[in-house]
Amino acid sequence: MLTPAPPGSRAGNRATAERWSELLRQSGHEVQVVTHYEGEACDAFFALHAWRSHDAIQTFRKCWPETPLILALTGTDIYRHQTEYPLPTRASMAAADVLIGLHSLVGEDIPEPFTEKLLTLYQSADANSPEGDATSRSEAFEVCVIGHLRKEKDSLRAAKAARRLPDESTVHVLCAGKPHDRHWQSMLELEVRENPRFEWLGELDKADTRALMARCQLMVISSVMEGGANVVSEACRAGLAILASDIPGNRGLLGEDYEGYFPVGDEASLADALRRAETDPSFLKRLSSQVEALAPLFTPEKERRALEQALALAIQRRAGLKG
Template identity: 60%
Template sequence: MNITIVTPAGPDSKAGNRATAVRWQQLLEASGHEVAVRTDYHDEPCDLMIALHAWRSADTIREFSERWPDKPLIVVLTGTDIYHHQFEYPEPTLASMASAQVLIGLHDLVAWDIPERFRSKLVTLRQSAPQPTVYGGSKVEPGQLNVCVIGHLRDEKDSLRAAWASRLVPEDSRIIVSCAGKPHNGEWRQKALQESKDNPRFHWLGELDKPQLENLMAVSSLMVISSVMEGGANVVSEACRAGLPILASDIPGNRGLLGKEYPGYFPVKDEASLANLMYRVETNPEFLAELRARVNELAASFTPEQERQSLEKALALAMDAVSPEV
């Protein structure tokens, strides 16, 4: 098929949704499809559209549905769509969900957080990560506990929660928190710079490229994902594939990937609980080993082949919805 993928993130963006669009382009082209990734849509013909963001891509979704009413449309639900935009901007967000033949959710609990009338359209897809060239913790220096936080610095990510938690660990702790990511705005940049200045346990590394991120994971014993909302963070996939233990905020987007029995959750925005967990990891090798065993068990669910199969399932369902006789 000739497929168009629309994402609001431009070609130079390192945002997760741009990475998702490019990865899907590669996976679908490997299956024999022709795929174009666009930030703007101008009525270019295609056999099927995949639109990332129900709200941010609402205009494109409406235009495509009006221009090509008999062609299949897949809408990918992001964390902000599910946990913010459907309530803050219900008309365009829900209209996008209604227009789609298939909705893609990126974690296992999405169905519980969207209107019941749309659940029959939902396909769950776990984002993949490639086989890592180095594994999490493989370059850790003895006697250290390096904690990494990876992702753009923004409110939804609660990006400095691990830094604030590191202020609360006992004085004898060897915990160091390193944060890699581009600040969403000047306020976040200033907050990261000030925290780096005031907190000897915290380093803000700025935006890193892929090899630098892999090296950061290799010198880290632990990753913290402190988001207040997530649609299914790809950094979870990367950490699991790399065998890097995770401490995660207790939100549906994390539970939908790591599972309800995962032992490394802490309450949202609770740096005291996170500090206790980080110190427990540092002082209890058995707990760290349990976390590592859990992410290693999950790694097989985040492979590119699994993701490609989920994409193909979504394509087939969307085509069937507009051509049920085929």
């Protein structure tokens, strides 16, 4: 299983690779997670990220033309690299026997010839409610933003929206994640200095992230593009209400009828939604009920079955090509 994210990284691709490897081991498979591939033999090859894994995929297909290949498509693959780097991205998609999409609308955003290879897999989260005691919440209306700070995530949009709130609002934005580069570090430091409604918690481990979710009344996912964020699964399993940018990667997880969308990059609309969630208990309750209803989609058992289905389809299709 190939991922571009190195061991110890808290990047989504690494977390996905490690979770998938464990789920496949539970089914009796032997799995090795690698960041580089140089032609080693295997019975099946999983690659995460079409563009970044292009060279490895071409090496694999050249060395082992009869071995099944499963490719997981990321948000940047689907919504950026298909346009910016179409040849390597689509060459990887063409080489795969099965394409894994992480939300239900991926098929609308990839070339039609590839849709027959597509299998939708919903990333899972633990069944237990987040660690922490909700009764220990502060008097503030606490809102979490979880994920690395980078352009694709539009990570400071909630903080900017909070600046627009009236003085009587108690909204406090808690941000957990690592800045992508010096530019994001500088923007983060400026926000910390100038915005009394904003607090940066740094990069958190899994337990602290779950505790943060238990502490908060609401989560904001403001991404410009998403392949299907695992943090959505975690929030749904925890019953934590979400305000989400209106993009395919969020609609493909939360559904077309979800009430908590706001236009991408529109901090005025997000500020209105934050204020409504803070002051209208019925609205917040409806959002919580909607995510709770979605929680059964995101169980480890369903994710493991989807991985097994992807593997079986890849074996079947590669055998068909040999025949």
